[in-house]
Amino acid sequence: MSRNAVQWKQKPNFPESHYVDTRIYTEEDIFLDEQRKIFNKCWIIACHESEIPTAYDYRTFSHPGGPPLIVIRGEDMKVRTFYNICPHRGNTLLYEPVGNAKRITCIFHAWSFNSTGDCVDISRGKEGYQDRFACKDAGLREVKAEVGFGGFVWVNVDDDAGTLADYIGDAMGLLGGHLDEPLEVFHYHKAIVDTNYKLWHDTNSEFYHDYMHYFNRITGMIQPGYFDRKYTGYPNGHASVGSMAIKYDAYEGSKARGVGWPGLAPGGWVLIDIFPGMTYNLRTSVLRMDTAIPLGPNKLLIEFRGLGLKSDTPEQRAERIRDHNQIWGPFGRNLHEDLLGVHGQGLAMRERTDSKWVIHGREENMTIHDEGGMRHFYAEWSRRMGRDAFNPYGEQTEAAK
Amino acid sequence: MDTRTAITELIHRSGLIMDDVNFKGYLDLCAPDYQYRISAYSPEIRKDMTWLEHDRAGMKSLFDNLHKHNSDKSPITRHISVCTVAIDEQAKTADVVSTLQVFRTTLDGGQTELFAVGRMLDTVALGDDGPLLKARNVRLDTRMLGFGYHIPF
Numbered sequence: 001m002s003r004n005a006v007q008w009k010q011k012p013n014f015p016e017s018h019y020v021d022t023r024i025y026t027e028e029d030i031f032l033d034e035q036r037k038i039f040n041k042c043w044i045i046a047c048h049e050s051e052i053p054t055a056y057d058y059r060t061f062s063h064p065g066g067p068p069l070i071v072i073r074g075e076d077m078k079v080r081t082f083y084n085i086c087p088h089r090g091n092t093l094l095y096e097p098v099g100n101a102k103r104i105t106c107i108f109h110a111w112s113f114n115s116t117g118d119c120v121d122i123s124r125g126k127e128g129y130q131d132r133f134a135c136k137d138a139g140l141r142e143v144k145a146e147v148g149f150g151g152f153v154w155v156n157v158d159d160d161a162g163t164l165a166d167y168i169g170d171a172m173g174l175l176g177g178h179l180d181e182p183l184e185v186f187h188y189h190k191a192i193v194d195t196n197y198k199l200w201h202d203t204n205s206e207f208y209h210d211y212m213h214y215f216n217r218i219t220g221m222i223q224p225g226y227f228d229r230k231y232t233g234y235p236n237g238h239a240s241v242g243s244m245a246i247k248y249d250a251y252e253g254s255k256a257r258g259v260g261w262p263g264l265a266p267g268g269w270v271l272i273d274i275f276p277g278m279t280y281n282l283r284t285s286v287l288r289m290d291t292a293i294p295l296g297p298n299k300l301l302i303e304f305r306g307l308g309l310k311s312d313t314p315e316q317r318a319e320r321i322r323d324h325n326q327i328w329g330p331f332g333r334n335l336h337e338d339l340l341g342v343h344g345q346g347l348a349m350r351e352r353t354d355s356k357w358v359i360h361g362r363e364e365n366m367t368i369h370d371e372g373g374m375r376h377f378y379a380e381w382s383r384r385m386g387r388d389a390f391n392p393y394g395e396q397t398e399a400a401k
Numbered sequence: 402m403d404t405r406t407a408i409t410e411l412i413h414r415s416g417l418i419m420d421d422v423n424f425k426g427y428l429d430l431c432a433p434d435y436q437y438r439i440s441a442y443s444p445e446i447r448k449d450m451t452w453l454e455h456d457r458a459g460m461k462s463l464f465d466n467l468h469k470h471n472s473d474k475s476p477i478t479r480h481i482s483v484c485t486v487a488i489d490e491q492a493k494t495a496d497v498v499s500t501l502q503v504f505r506t507t508l509d510g511g512q513t514e515l516f517a518v519g520r521m522l523d524t525v526a527l528g529d530d531g532p533l534l535k536a537r538n539v540r541l542d543t544r545m546l547g548f549g550y551h552i553p554f
């Protein structure tokens with residue numbers, strides 16, 4: 001039976017953990033709150049160590065909390081991160097996404113900085129500032145950076161943040177032994193979609209949507225063992241989904257799987273969601289990493305990376321690239337479907353469309369089609385935000401009083 | 402028709418026929434050993450990337466499976482300008498460089514936006530029955546494709 005306006009807005013008949021108010025996807029003030037309370041507090045992946053292999057190599061990164069960043073490898077090979085903002089008149093210091101800079105010299109008035117963030121030269125400094133201001137007062141703003149969990153460079157703009165290891169906890173357990181060898185990024189692309197970042201992370205946190213993927217329906221869902229996979233939630237909002245055998249031969253044109261991945265059973269699949277928007281997806285011969293970078297409540301930039309082993313022969317690498325492209329490349333069968341899904345959600349749930357609830361109500365003993373992965377995310381989201389995802393403006397509590 | 406004109410027509414026709422979603426017609430323009438590739442250079446990781454690579458059978462299977470997938474249905478149009486044609490009489494092949502612009506037009510309202518730009522690097526086999534596509538490398542400058550597309554350019 002269809003519903004009228006009142007029925008449409010009625011609270012779903014589920015526990016409050018099992019649905020969310022769609023204003024968490026559309027409201028500007030909630031988004032600004034997320035930048036402050038989530039993105040500026042959590043560890044975020046900025047790039048991969050293989051993108052800056054030699055001393056003075058740098059990579060720029062637009063941090064989802066706001067600040068533009070420089071990730072640079074020092075002479076001592078340590079990776080450090082700084083704001084990509086000149087302390088003089090606020091110019092961008094490094095314009096290119098990647099490069100090598102022993103000295104970072106601002107193009108505006110030629111102040112120079114080294115790879116440890118010290119200001120090393122102020123042009124005509126003495127003449128202009130006399131003894132009132134000098135290089136020691138003009139260092140770059142440093143941001144916490146750690147390399148780990150597959151060689152990714154993680155950054156945290158909160159000076160008081162705990163360690164990356166504490167943040168991740170046991171969440172990476174399922175990938176234990178699979179990330180010991182040095183990795184290398186062979187694929188990188190970005191996509192901007194008019195949607196909320198949480199909807200993308202949700203899609204990476206639920207497998208019920210395998211109905212959307214013809215490839216997954218025939219290579220996974222109809223194969224034995226599919227429904228045995230389980231979600232596990234970890235502190236800080238992370239979650240993992242266990243391995244299964246996937247029958248790739250079932251998809252016509254899908255080559256038999258050969259090169260594989262260290263420690264991963266043929267046809268194995270491990271997925272780990274790291275709060276608030278990063279996903280390790282290890283399948284066949286490729287590790288995929290998604291990094292969700294919200295640009296607004298209904299605008300999302302996603303960085304996609306495909307990784308193989310640094311030790312790959314050209315033949316092995318070519319096979320990983322083929323595996324990657326079939327489902328995950330920009331022309332892959334699954335990626336377009338996933339993006340089309342969140343694009344559609346962005347269309348339907350943008351401001352003032354009178355969307356109201358999103359339901360995360362499936363309970364199947366935390367197996368593959370259970371929606372517990374998303375519930376786990378929103379429990380953490382609510383905790384960090386100090387507002388309930390089902391009741392973000394506290395109206396339900398008000399009404400109950 | 403002279404060889405150069407026949408080659409130029411082949412390249413242009415390959416775009417028109419794909420715009421018409423006539424996949425069988427497209428495959429008829431391809432030699433049995435056809436190799437298709439979409440590639441791009443990523444300045445961010447300083448690496449050449451292959452985004453799609455198929456032989457003729459792989460292309461056929463991609464086309465055959467298309468209807469089973471969920472795809473954006475907005476039509477795209479490929480604007481190809483053949484720039485250079487280098488004929489190798491001895492090898493009976495030609496190397497062709499074209500520029501490519503791909504536009505996408507929405508179904509609802511028909512708004513057109515530029516979707517991608519790049520080059521097409523083609524090798525054409527010159528047989529007795531006329532030229533056929535032997536290899537195509539769609540070399541994209543555009544690397545942000547929004548929610549993407551299922552049909553190759």
Ligand code: FES
Nearest residue numbers: 086088089106109
């Ligand atoms: S703004 Fe950078 S040196 Fe002046």
Ligand SMILES: [Fe+2]
Nearest residue numbers: 209213334338
């Ligand atoms: Fe998916």
